[in-house]
Amino acid sequence: MGLITMTESTAKQPARRGRIFPERTLPPEELARGKAEEVISKALKLVLEWEKGYQQWVGETREKVEVAIEQLDRGEGIDGEVVLEQLREKLRKAKEAQG
Numbered sequence: 660m661g662l663i664t665m666t667e668s669t670a671k672q673p674a675r676r677g678r679i680f681p682e683r684t685l686p687p688e689e690l691a692r693g694k695a696e697e698v699i700s701k702a703l704k705l706v707l708e709w710e711k712g713y714q715q716w717v718g719e720t721r722e723k724v725e726v727a728i729e730q731l732d733r734g735e736g737i738d739g740e741v742v743l744e745q746l747r748e749k750l751r752k753a754k755e756a757q758g
Contacts, residue, residue, distance in 0.1 A: 730736065
């Protein structure tokens with residue numbers, strides 16, 4: 660039997676890069692000692708907390724998109740090539756900062 664991994668602190672954050680539940684190890688031995696119900700209960704609580712955080716993120720993202728659409732309608736947009744160059748520069752600086 661494999662390990663079940665989750666964290667309480669990050670369960671409230673939306674999924675990033677395919678990771679819904681970052682690491683918290685629940686050893687199989689706990690399941691073997693009759694703690695399966697407790698582990699499942701905790702896992703369900705973490706899923707509900709994550710869902711709540713995810714829904715908040717969705718709402719915030721929708722609001723940002725609405726603001727962006729309004730800005731574009733007013734002609735306040737930025738040329739796509741300019742945005743891409745800004746993102747490339749930001750990525751380059753982040754890589755330099757890492758080492």
